[in-house]
Amino acid sequence: MTDWPLTLMAVHAHPDDEATGTGGVLARYAAEGIRTVLVTCTDGGCGDGPGGVKPGEPGHDRVAVAAMRRQELKASCDVLKVSHLEMLDYADSGMMGWPDNDAPGSFWQTPVEEAAARLAELIRRYQPDVVVTYDENGFYGHPDHIQANRITMAALAMTAMTPKVYWTTAPRSMMQRFGEVMREFGADWEEPDPAGAAEMPEIGLPDEEITTWVDTTEFGGQKFDALAAHASQGENIFFLKMGKEKFTELMGVETFVRVQDDTGAAVPENDLFAGLR
Numbered sequence: 001m002t003d004w005p006l007t008l009m010a011v012h013a014h015p016d017d018e019a020t021g022t023g024g025v026l027a028r029y030a031a032e033g034i035r036t037v038l039v040t041c042t043d044g045g046c047g048d049g050p051g052g053v054k055p056g057e058p059g060h061d062r063v064a065v066a067a068m069r070r071q072e073l074k075a076s077c078d079v080l081k082v083s084h085l086e087m088l089d090y091a092d093s094g095m096m097g098w099p100d101n102d103a104p105g106s107f108w109q110t111p112v113e114e115a116a117a118r119l120a121e122l123i124r125r126y127q128p129d130v131v132v133t134y135d136e137n138g139f140y141g142h143p144d145h146i147q148a149n150r151i152t153m154a155a156l157a158m159t160a161m162t163p164k165v166y167w168t169t170a171p172r173s174m175m176q177r178f179g180e181v182m183r184e185f186g187a188d189w190e191e192p193d194p195a196g197a198a199e200m201p202e203i204g205l206p207d208e209e210i211t212t213w214v215d216t217t218e219f220g221g222q223k224f225d226a227l228a229a230h231a232s233q234g235e236n237i238f239f240l241k242m243g244k245e246k247f248t249e250l251m252g253v254e255t256f257v258r259v260q261d262d263t264g265a266a267v268p269e270n271d272l273f274a275g276l277r
């Protein structure tokens, strides 16, 4: 494992999160000769089935969905040149409030220490210099994303060997632009009900609270192609409708909050490995 000067590990909840959340940094750092390790925690079995069959609808077979999504994940990793894919294979817990939340074997039901111990083993094996995962709200409140944050932070505490740790985020300025493009491209996009929106935790962060802005526009095509590998999932089709150029304009800079740092690199920074090379 010493042949690699530096290693990036991204911990994600479902097949396709690696593309939307960190496709740019995975592609960019692979191109720079950095080893990239993707840990995907669940099997994505609560995703859309072939032909767009939604979970809970007749004909939705979560075993078949998981098998399809595993193939899609491998294709996405090929596009992004991910060095190592590690799947923890917990059962997808579905959206908050779904009965799948409580199913035995679901990621959400798995004790944090148990899943964290498995992740800690991977951290010891790969010795990542940088680990990236979601914030404590899982960016938008999905139980599997929240659980990914919890097991990652617990595994990092168990191993105490990772110099830099980040949570993915989005700047509020970008969320605004995102809304505009949604309305432009998403024919069936409905304005969120203001009453419901008020109860939702705010997504993203004010621009000045973001510590790390990584320009990945050069890799926008790869990020788009990685997402295209997950075209079976309804929410990705919206992005794909934008086309490469618009997608890269909107999603070309990936942003993070640095939550752990041993390097003393000044913030804001434009490189996850600032202070390490």
Ligand SMILES: [Zn+2]
Binding pocket: 013, 014, 017, 142, 145
């Ligand atoms: Zn997800």
